[in-house]
Amino acid sequence: MSRKYSLKHVAVSFLCGSLFFSGIGFAASTSTDISLKKLRLFVDGVNKSAPNGLYNNQGDKVPESLIYQNTTYVPVRMVGELIGKTVEWDSACRAIIIGSKPGEEAKKAACKSTEALDDSKLLTLDAATLNEAKRKYVAGDPLVTQSVNKLKQDADAAMQKGPLSVLDKTKIAPSGDKHDYISIGVYWWPNPDTPNGLPYIQKDGQQNPEVNTNAFDRTNFGTTSSGIRTLALAYFYTENEAYAEYAAKLLRVWYLDPATRMNPSLNYGQAVPGVNDGRAAGIIETLNILNTLDPATILNGTQYLPDQDLVKFKQWIGDYMKWLMENPIGIDEKNAKNNHGNWYDAQVAAYALFSGHPDIAKKVIEDNKKRIASQIEPDGRMPLEIARTRSLHYSTYNMEAITIVARLGSKVGVDLWNYKTEDGRSILKALEFLTPYISKQKEWEFEQIKAESLSSALPTMATAAKAYGKPEFRATAEKLLKEKDATARENLLFAVPKASN
Incomplete structure (x- = not known):
């Protein structure tokens, strides 16, 4: 893309009038039609209005201003010239630069978000699919746009939840440490034949509603995982940094902040009251962690999850992988003969790749x-x-x-x-x-x-x-x-x- 062509597009990429005119409203038709009627423009008390309402942008005439849905817009390049600031278009970053240029590090951090996802860095998401969907969204594809709009609604809802942590449950693990994750068996129910309901009995395929109460971590863990994934994807498609900021906050609260983080272990997952304090079946619940890895990679392209935080998260993941491989509960899950064994392999292999141990991943997969x-x-x-x-x-x-x-x-x-x-x-x-x-x-x-x-x-x-x-x-x-x-x-x-x- 030539610089002249790019700057023409900068000229018609209109700057919101509310920003330029300090929030002053302008009367306009209640219609959503665009109005190109000539307006007067004053800068520092001097009339800077174009005689015919058109602005000369490198030989092309473009509207000096327009009104759309009760908001006035003016060409950003013209504004820059009127206030004595240079305006440049950085096509690689898709950025408008007014006045002095940002430092290279600041620019690099800000522009990471526009880069296509690299499939070699993703584990379960398909980069080619996401990149193509984003291309269509940017191009205005109506089918993709409606899905992104729904994703934005989900992201807006996720921003109203949390941040949650393992400290929010009402029960405490047998260890006495609230940082330890706890849950009870999904298909285990109070015993109707005993006064205290113990020991719990199994009803395969019938979920005990007690599982999802605030007494345990399961629901908050799922809400946090879903929120991080939703917000990271919404950020990728829309580049709305508010989504990235909150997603990174959710991740730090659950995994990184010493005051609130979950311990990288699962000694008390899917306990059966009256039978045990935790068991291997609970490890299936840490699929929430598996589903957070690719969102973390997406968020690392922003200032909100910088490299040092990603390194800490990878360390946490590596520690949890080590627990899975060495703790008797983890070993029990490894020995599971059904889907639990495969989900164990999926988790350990993914955690190994994410934390920098491809040799471990290769052996597990083999x-x-x-x-x-x-x-x-x-x-x-x-x-x-x-x-x-x-x-x-x-x-x-x-x-x-x-x-x-x-x-x-x-x-x-x-x-x-x-x-x-x-x-x-x-x-x-x-x-x-x-x-x-x-x-x-x-x-x-x-x-x-x-x-x-x-x-x-x-x-x-x-x-x-x-x-x-x-x-x-x-x-x-x-x-x-x-x-x-x-x-x-x-x-x-x-x-x-x-x-x-």
């Missing part, structure tokens, strides 16, 4: 081949998930974990997508088994105690469509995406590849 061999039958069924009372849900849930591990494997040179045992057990076979049920071409044949939306399978099917290019995966992903609301965030996060010719 070892995941054993899970494929033991969990998936030659026909693609997953018996341990099918045995559950919500068997379709847990089958797709397990598949999501497996595909995340496979995606991470591509970053360290381990190809799980094409791995196959001698008797045919593979990720591909499991996907081929599940797809007709997810697409509703076939009725699920196993126990499912309640109807559930299958939209949660969208990340898996979109990823599978890219990995394999199979028409049935692509068609299923398209179907799931079309079933979402037109304003849904998924339209910004998941792109279904086009059919090959």
